[in-house]
Every structure is written in structure tokens, then in C-alpha cells.
Amino acid sequence: xxKHAYWSRLLVxxxxxxxxxxxxxxxxxxxxxxxxxxxxxISVSITxxxxxxxxxxxxxxxxxxxYVAGAVxxxxxxxxxxLAWMLTRTDLxxxxxxxxxxxxxxxxxxxxxxxxxxxxxxxxxxxxxxxxGTWKWIDKPIDIYNLEGIILVMSIHLFPxxxxxxxxxxxxxxxxxxxxxxxxGAGPIKTIWxxxxxLILPSVLSIGxxxxxxxxxxxxxxxxxxxxxxxxxxxxxxxxALNHLNLPIATASSIILLLCSGxxxxxxxxxxxxxxxxxxxxxxxPPELHGLGKWRIPAALxxxxxxxxxxxxxxxxxxxSSFLKQWGMDISLAGLTxxxxxxxxxxxxxxxxxxxxxxxxxxxxxSAACAIGVAVxxxxxxxxFKGRQLLExxxxxxxxxxxxxxxxxxxxAWINPPFKLYGTPWILVITYVAACLPFAVRSVSxxxxxxxxxxxxxxxxxxxxxxxxxxxxxxxxxxPGLKNGWxxxxxxxxxxxxxSILLYxxxxxxxxxxxxxxxSDTGGLEAVSAVAVIIIAVTLGGNLLLExxxxxxxEGI
Amino acid sequence: MLQAQLLNISKQFAGAEAVDNVSMDIFPxxxxxxxxxxxxxxxxxxxxxxxxxxxxxxSIQVAGRTLSAAGEVLVPPEKRGIAMVFQNYALxxxxxxxxxxxxxxxxxxxxxxxxxxxVEELLEAVRLxxxxxxxxxxxSGGEQQRVALARALALNPxxxxxxxxxxxxxxxxxxxxREEIKRIQRELSLTIIHVTxxxxxxxxxxDRIAVMNEGKMVxxxxxxxxxxxxxxxxxxxxxxxxxxxxxxxxxxxxxxLWEMARPKVIEGGGQPLQHTPEILTVRSEDxxxxxxxxxxxxxIVERIYHGSNIEYRLKxxxxxxxxxxxxxxxxxxxxxxxxxIEKATRVRADN
Ligand SMILES: Nc1ncnc2c1ncn2[C@@H]1O[C@H](COP(=O)(O)OP(=O)(O)O)[C@@H](O)[C@H]1O
Ligand SMILES: [Mg+2]
Numbered sequence: 001x002x003k004h005a006y007w008s009r010l011l012v013x014x015x016x017x018x019x020x021x022x023x024x025x026x027x028x029x030x031x032x033x034x035x036x037x038x039x040x041x042i043s044v045s046i047t048x049x050x051x052x053x054x055x056x057x058x059x060x061x062x063x064x065x066x067y068v069a070g071a072v073x074x075x076x077x078x079x080x081x082x083l084a085w086m087l088t089r090t091d092l093x094x095x096x097x098x099x100x101x102x103x104x105x106x107x108x109x110x111x112x113x114x115x116x117x118x119x120x121x122x123x124x125x126x127x128x129x130x131x132x133g134t135w136k137w138i139d140k141p142i143d144i145y146n147l148e149g150i151i152l153v154m155s156i157h158l159f160p161x162x163x164x165x166x167x168x169x170x171x172x173x174x175x176x177x178x179x180x181x182x183x184x185g186a187g188p189i190k191t192i193w194x195x196x197x198x199l200i201l202p203s204v205l206s207i208g209x210x211x212x213x214x215x216x217x218x219x220x221x222x223x224x225x226x227x228x229x230x231x232x233x234x235x236x237x238x239x240x241a242l243n244h245l246n247l248p249i250a251t252a253s254s255i256i257l258l259l260c261s262g263x264x265x266x267x268x269x270x271x272x273x274x275x276x277x278x279x280x281x282x283x284x285x286p287p288e289l290h291g292l293g294k295w296r297i298p299a300a301l302x303x304x305x306x307x308x309x310x311x312x313x314x315x316x317x318x319x320x321s322s323f324l325k326q327w328g329m330d331i332s333l334a335g336l337t338x339x340x341x342x343x344x345x346x347x348x349x350x351x352x353x354x355x356x357x358x359x360x361x362x363x364x365x366x367s368a369a370c371a372i373g374v375a376v377x378x379x380x381x382x383x384x385f386k387g388r389q390l391l392e393x394x395x396x397x398x399x400x401x402x403x404x405x406x407x408x409x410x411x412x413a414w415i416n417p418p419f420k421l422y423g424t425p426w427i428l429v430i431t432y433v434a435a436c437l438p439f440a441v442r443s444v445s446x447x448x449x450x451x452x453x454x455x456x457x458x459x460x461x462x463x464x465x466x467x468x469x470x471x472x473x474x475x476x477x478x479x480p481g482l483k484n485g486w487x488x489x490x491x492x493x494x495x496x497x498x499x500s501i502l503l504y505x506x507x508x509x510x511x512x513x514x515x516x517x518x519x520s521d522t523g524g525l526e527a528v529s530a531v532a533v534i535i536i537a538v539t540l541g542g543n544l545l546l547e548x549x550x551x552x553x554x555e556g557i
Numbered sequence: 558m559l560q561a562q563l564l565n566i567s568k569q570f571a572g573a574e575a576v577d578n579v580s581m582d583i584f585p586x587x588x589x590x591x592x593x594x595x596x597x598x599x600x601x602x603x604x605x606x607x608x609x610x611x612x613x614x615x616s617i618q619v620a621g622r623t624l625s626a627a628g629e630v631l632v633p634p635e636k637r638g639i640a641m642v643f644q645n646y647a648l649x650x651x652x653x654x655x656x657x658x659x660x661x662x663x664x665x666x667x668x669x670x671x672x673x674x675x676v677e678e679l680l681e682a683v684r685l686x687x688x689x690x691x692x693x694x695x696x697s698g699g700e701q702q703r704v705a706l707a708r709a710l711a712l713n714p715x716x717x718x719x720x721x722x723x724x725x726x727x728x729x730x731x732x733x734x735r736e737e738i739k740r741i742q743r744e745l746s747l748t749i750i751h752v753t754x755x756x757x758x759x760x761x762x763x764d765r766i767a768v769m770n771e772g773k774m775v776x777x778x779x780x781x782x783x784x785x786x787x788x789x790x791x792x793x794x795x796x797x798x799x800x801x802x803x804x805x806x807x808x809x810x811x812x813x814l815w816e817m818a819r820p821k822v823i824e825g826g827g828q829p830l831q832h833t834p835e836i837l838t839v840r841s842e843d844x845x846x847x848x849x850x851x852x853x854x855x856x857i858v859e860r861i862y863h864g865s866n867i868e869y870r871l872k873x874x875x876x877x878x879x880x881x882x883x884x885x886x887x888x889x890x891x892x893x894x895x896x897x898i899e900k901a902t903r904v905r906a907d908n
Pocket of ligand 2: 601
């Protein structure tokens with residue numbers, strides 16, 4: 001195990017080279033650029049930061065970013081955490097249905113969610129028309145084109161993540177601790193307050209940090225909902241600065257966003273490391289459920305209402321809109337058509353091309369990321385190379401870098417000769433790979449750690465060379481993890497907006513570009529909805545595959 | 558001729574000696590049991606022999622060939638002809654029983670029909686006929702153990718290493734597998750190094766025993782020799798319920814017992830021990846109890862049934878002695894009993 005065979009040395013060199021090209025080099029260029037070391041100068045200056053910190057729009061966007069991220073964290077935790085408690089610890093009826101609805105909310109891309117809420121709450125949205133026009137309940141239509149709009153959409157988009165984490169937190173809590181509290185004389189409410197909540201507080205805080213970081217990084221939602229009315233958050237501020245070729249603001253803001261996001265994610269990672277001391281037991285005894293008594297039915301109806309509003313209605317809106325002849329007309333059978341789908345799939349049209357491009361990029365990036373993931377994970381877990389932990393860190397930390405920042409870094413890094421990739425599809429693929437790497441490395445590393453070393457030793461003893469051991473034993477066993485990482489990466493590329501928007505070239509549009517530009521053209525919401533339905537369908541398919549691999553025979557080894 | 562020879566093998570992990578200057582001879586066709594408490598370096602020793610670890614010092618020879626020497630693995634594990642059954646069996650979860658057992662044959666390049674025939678024979682040897690198509694997770698612990706054994710035998714090994722192979726089985730199955738291994742070993746005249754933390758199991762299975770403690774080889778010898786003539790305090794404690802008696806001027810009880818035991822000392826084979834201070838060890842079955850007060854008298858404080866025999870805690874002044882008697886000797890707690898020491902051995906003190 002200690003002696004480095006030449007091929008394992010080769011593997012490490014390749015991994016280091018690729019990580020440097022996809023992640024380290026672009027970020028280095030971004031940092032240098034922000035302090036004035038660019039193409040035409042080498043004198044260090046902080047003018048970019050001075051400009052950023054005196055620019056009112058940028059200052060407001062920083063404030064807005066924290067406001068939105070904080071509000072989303074609180075809302076998502078209240079909704080997701082509350083639902084998790086009701087669905088794991090009470091005798092609420094209809095749990096299967098509710099879980100299904102939450103799963104649907106989980107797989108709807110945030111951008112699509114934003115579009116559907118625009119269809120509901122836009123100036124001519126269905127809800128506004130009902131409330132304002134038909135029923136005359138309110139005088140002025142509800143306005144969604146503001147920061148609160150982002151908060152609404154992102155909370156709905158992210159509460160399922162809280163639900164998943166908190167469900168397992170509630171399940172992991174040692175029930176005997178609660179029973180002990182009851183036997184010591186505490187009532188049910190007091191028990192929840194003094195025992196259950198303190199026990200899951202660490203989980204709450206850490207998932208809160210993750211939600212905060214996700215929201216800070218959100219671009220598409222903010223761009224479609226708040227940018228048109230001039231309400232910036234950092235990601236959209238960077239985007240508009242780039243559009244106005246204001247590079248100092250764009251780079252300085254990118255670094256500010258990178259630091260904030262990295263800091264929050266760093267604290268989140270640390271909090272994960274500590275959490276294992278909190279969850280006392282991982283036994284899965286069937287939990288003793290709190291009886292809701294006479295509140296059982298009202299509670300179920302309330303949950304149903306929340307989920308219908310957050311999931312069913314938006315999804316339904318998107319689907320219905322995708323079949324409308326023209327969005328905005330009253331909905332009737334005569335107004336339905338398949339035309340929107342036909343346009344997308346029409347030969348030579350941009351729709352089909354975008355879908356094809358996204359699939360090609362997705363397959364390429366996911367495959368490359370998985371290959372590098374195997375190399376990195378192998379080096380970290382199976383060799384004694386110095387600095388191998390650093391290798392894993394480098395490969396996984398892009399998860400804390402907002403896509404917008406990755407894209408800005410890529411532009412600066414690849415715009416000038418000799419590495420002029422801007423304007424070619426390669427810059428997209430490289431940046432996608434950087435964004436996918438964390439998923440790939442985590443998945444492979446996780447399953448590699450799960451393989452008992454004895455399994456590999458047994459194969460060595462049986463006469464297999466190192467390479468054969470890898471091919472015959474390790475690779476098949478990490479297979480499911482690898483497939484998971486691949487599908488997750490692929491779906492990410494398919495749904496990705498900021499990298500696509502900032503880096504695409506004419507002829508190489510992706511689904512993200514299609515969605516984004518259709519919105520801003522007069523392409524119309526009905527066509528966007530049709531694309532959204534296709535993305536949702538593909539995501540659903542991918543997630544069902546993930547589910548299947550997750551339950552396959554190999555899991556649990 | 559020796560089947561295998563270890564010379565001054567040492568291996569450090571993070572500065573601590575996991576295996577410390579171990580030398581050992583293994584004869585053809587024997588079962589050598591290496592016993593010691595967990596963490597004493599047994600697995601490390603086996604991995605060194607198998608070539609999965611590189612020794613820091615020393616050399617390893619098997620069948621006249623030097624496999625590791627002077628800090629180098631000269632022959633990689635896949636070329637050594639040494640088989641190993643791992644503590645957790647290490648069956649490959651994505652292969653069925655047939656594929657697991659046939660793997661070494663596949664690598665050797667056997668034809669499909671030859672593989673089939675050999676696997677069939679092996680399955681017969683470990684009594685698992687008809688299980689070819691099962692996957693490891695569909696097998697009980699005992700069956701997994703047999704598959705692992707069959708896979709090891711498929712190599713037709715020069716040396717078979719068993720790492721705590723019986724420890725994960727329940728008592729009945731352990732006895733059965735122990736006999737199975739002995740039978741197969743006789744039939745194929747295999748040479749086996751069997752590692753365990755259980756001294757009873759070691760005595761039951763082995764021809765010779767090697768006692769290990771903190772990475773060092775403490776004593777190697779035939780089973781009954783090691784049991785009857787432990788040469789160190791550690792071996793005496795580890796190999797049976799022994800009462801250790803020191804020449805301790807501060808404890809009158811210890812002095813009295815020591816004086817009583819000294820004339821009963823029998824010297825074992827090998828070199829007489831040359832050292833002070835002298836420690837005597839008296840095994841629990843070498844103390845005789847009597848209902849009438851004798852030369853020395855103690856009080857029974859505890860009685861533990863073991864079925865075939867009874868174990869007593871006997872209080873003599875401020876010392877508690879362990880005494881084992883046949884099941885028909887019956888004493889009540891609180892009863893006074895005379896006792897005599899029948900046999901004792903001298904051992905070296907651990908420092
Ligand atoms: N790969 C390793 N790295 C560091 N220390 C190890 C490693 N393997 C074993 N050790 C240490 O070496 C000592 C002996 O371990 P081992 O050979 O597994 O003991 P045994 O098999 O007798 O229980 C233990 O203290 C263990 O912690
Ligand atoms: Mg061990």
C-alpha cells in the first residue's frame with residue numbers, strides 16, 4: 001500500500017492537473033484581477049473594492065443578499081421542520097401523500113418554480129386576475145417582482161431539503177430520552193420544549209446554514225423576479241455589472257460573494273462534524289407517535305393546504321400553461337394546443353438544439369467529473385501521498401462557490417490567448433466539470449470508504465494485481481455510488497442557469513439559456529412552461545433512477 | 558525442513574511497535590496458533606506474512622523462498638502462494654458463491670470447465686454443495702466462513718493464514734468449524750497459522766501455540782507445554798486461571814503461600830529460568846480443598862458453577878485464591894476449608 005506504483009503516481013498527477021485547470025487557475029485569475037493584476041498591468045490596487053464599496057447598488061445588493069438568505073432560512077426551517085415533525089412524530093393521516101407532494105416540490109428546479117409563481121402572481125397572473133378582477137377582493141394586484149418574491153420562491157424551493165434533513169434528525173433522536181422526561185413528570189409540551197428541541201437544535205442550525213448558503217448563490221430566481229424591477233442581490237449585481245462591462249464591480253462583488261458563501265459553508269461543514277455527538281442513538285426503533293387527538297383532521301387539512309399551495313398549484317400552472325395557445329387568455333378547452341411542444345422539438349429550432357447541447361454537455365461533464373472523482377477519491381483513501389487531503393478539499397470546495405462566481409472566474413481565465421476558450425463550448429464543459437466535481441468526489445469517496453480493505457486484500461491474496469483488484473472488486477462495489485454521482489452531476493448541468501447564461505456561445509445554447517432567454521424575449525410563458533415540463537420530467541426520471549440505485553443490493557455494504 | 562520462517566520481524570505504526578522483533582518457525586503440516594489479547598499485533602503479523610504490509614526490519618521465508626527482507630516486499634502478495642481467511646470473511650458482495658471461490662482460479666487462467674470442477678470439489682470439502690448461486694448476504698455466518706475457507710483452499714496454498722476466523726461464530730458452530738478445519742487440514746496436509754484471542758480455542762485446534770503480547774512473541778511451544786509450563790507471568794495469566802505468588806516480605810499471606818508452593822515447583826522443559834525475583838504460579842486446579850482444616854485454612858467466599866467443574870473464591874488472610882474442583886466437591890460460601898498446593902511453576906516477571 002505504501003509504495004507508489006507508477007500508474008498511481010500518474011493518476012495523482014492527472015488529478016492535480018485537471019483540478020488546477022478547472023478550479024484553481026480560474027479562481028486565482030479572479031482574485032488577481034480583483035486586485036488589479038490583470039492583462040494590462042501588474043500593480044496591486046484595491047480600486048475595484050473601493051468602487052464596489054462606494055457603489056450604492058452593490059452595497060444594497062449585499063444587504064439584500066443577507067436579508068433574503070436570512071428570511072428564506074427561517075421560513076424554510078419553520079415549514080420544513082414543522083412538516084418533518086408532523087410526518088415523523090405524530091399520527092397525522094395521509095403521510096404518504098404528503099411525502100409524495102414534498103418530493104415533487106424537491107425536484108422542481110428553482111427557476112421553474114419562479115416562472116410558475118410569475119404565472120400565478122404576475123401582473124396578469126391567474127391569482128391576481130381572480131382576486132382583483134373576478135372576485136374583486138383587492139384593489140391592486142399582488143406584486144411578486146421584489147425581494148419578497150425571491151423569498152417566497154426560494155423558501156418553497158428549499159423547504160423540502162430541510163424536511164429531509166429534519167426528518168432523519170427527528171427519527172435519530174433517542175426516544176428513550178423523551179420517555180425519561182415524561183417519566184420524570186414533564187408533560188408532552190414541556191418534553192418537546194426541554195428535551196426534543198434542544199436535541200435537534202444542532203441539526204436545525206446546520207441545515208439553516210446550508211439553506212442560507214444556497215440562497216446566497218441563487219441566480220435564476222433573482223434574475224427573473226427581482227432584477228427587472230432593479231432589486232439586486234449579489235449574484236444579479238455581478239450579472240448586470242458584467243453586462244455593462246463594469247469589470248471592477250463584477251470581480252470585487254464576485255470575491256465578496258465568494259467569501260460570504262465560503263464562510264457560511266465552512267461553518268456549516270464544521271457544524272456537521274460536531275453533530276454526531278448530539279444524536280445519541282441511531283437505532284431505528286419504530287417511533288412512538290404523538291396523538292393529535294381532535295386536531296388530527298384539521299392538522300391534516302392545514303398540511304394539505306400548505307402543500308397544495310406550494311406544490312400542486314405551481315406544478316399544475318406550469319403544466320396547463322404549457323398547453324395554452326396564448327398565455328393570458330382565459331383557460332378553456334378550445335384554447336389548448338400541443339403547439340408549444342412542437343415548436344420546441346421542431347427540426348432546426350433552438351429548442352431541440354438546446355436540449356441536445358445540454359445532454360451532450362451533461363454527459364461529458366458528468367463523465368469527466370466522475371473519472372476525476374474516482375482518481376481523487378482513490379488517491380485520498382487508498383494511497384499515502386502527502387497532501388492527498390488537500391486534493392480532496394480542492395475537489396469538493398466548489399460546492400461552496402456560487403455558479404455566478406465560477407462563471408466570472410472562467411470568463412477572466414479563458415478570455416485571452418494562449419488559453420482562449422471563451423467563445424467555444426469548452427469553457428462551458430470545463431466550468432460544469434468544476435461545478436460537478438463535489439458531487440462526484442463525495443459519492444465515490446463515500447462508497448470507497450465503505451469498502452472494507454479486507455475485500456481488496458482478499459483479492460490480492462487470490463492472485464490479482466492492484467489493477468485487477470480495482471477492476472474486479474473495487475469498481476463494481478463503488479458502482480452504485482458512482483452512478484449516483486453521475487446522475488446528480490448530469491441533472492445539475494441540465495438545470496443549471498448562471499454558468500450557462502454567462503458562458504454560452506451562439507450555436508451552443510443550453511436548456512438554461514433557452515429558459516432564460518425565452519423569458520426575456522417575447523417568447524412567452526407558454527413556451528417556457530413547455531420547456532419546464534420537459535425538465536421536470538427528466539429530473540423526475542433521474543431521481544427515480546437514484547432511488548432505485550439507492551435501494552440496490554450493494555447498498556449497505 | 559521448515560515451511561515458513563520469520564526472522565526478527567518488526568513493524569511500527571506511527572512510532573509504536575505493532576510487531577516487535579518476532580522470530581518464529583513453522584513446520585510443514587502443523588497448525589500453529591498465535592494467541593494474544595486483541596491489539597497485540599496478530600493481524601499485523603499475518604499481513605506481514607501475506608505481504609500486505611512491508612516489514613520495517615527482518616525477513617520472511619516460505620518454502621525456502623525469501624518473500625520479504627530488509628524493509629522490502631520482494632514478492633507481492635499475489636505471487637506468494639499464501640492464502641488467508643479474514644476476520645470478517647471478506648467475501649465479495651457482488652459475486653455469488655461460485656464466483657467468489659472461482660476467482661483465484663480465474664486469475665490463474667483455468668478454463669471454465671476446470672473452474673467448475675474445482676469449485677465443486679471445494680464446495681464438497683467444506684460441505685456447501687448446491688450453494689453456488691447464492692450471494693454472500695444470503696448466507697449465514699457459518700456458511701460465509703466456509704465459502705471464505707473454500708476460496709482460500711482454491712489457491713492450493715503453501716501456507717494458510719486464519720485471522721480470528723472462528724471468533725464471529727456462536728459457540729456450537731465454532732466447535733463444529735474447528736473440527737472441520739482440522740479434518741481438512743489433515744486431508745490436505747495443510748500448514749496453518751491460526752490467530753485468535755481465545756486461548757481455549759487455540760489449545761483445542763493447534764499443535765503448537767505462540768503467545769503474543771504487545772507485539773512481542775512471549776513463548777512458543779507445544780500446546781501442553783505452554784499450558785503446563787508458562788515461562789512468563791503474562792503467559793500464566795493468559796493461558797489459564799492462575800494464582801501468582803510473589804516473594805513479598807510485606808504480605809504475610811503471600812509469604813505463607815509462597816513457602817507452601819516452593820517445594821512443589823516442577824521444572825518444565827527448556828532452559829531453567831535464571832532470575833530474581835522469583836514468581837510462582839499455581840493453576841486453579843492445582844489447589845486441593847478439604848472439608849477439615851489443614852496445613853493452611855481459608856474461607857469460601859464465592860461459588861461459580863461451570864457444569865463439569867466448580868470454581869471457588871477462597872479467602873486466605875487478605876488474599877483471594879481461585880480454586881477449581883471436580884463437580885462432586887461441594888462447599889458452601891462461608892465454610893472454612895483446608896487447602897494444599899499440589900503443583901507450582903516458576904515464571905519470569907513482566908516489567
Ligand atoms: N493501519 C494501521 N495504522 C495504524 N495503527 C495500526 C494499523 N493497524 C494496526 N494498528 C495498531 O497496531 C496494533 C496491533 O493491531 P492488530 O495487529 O490489528 O492487533 P490484533 O489483530 O492482535 O487485534 C494496534 O495497537 C493497532 O491499533
Ligand atoms: Mg485482529
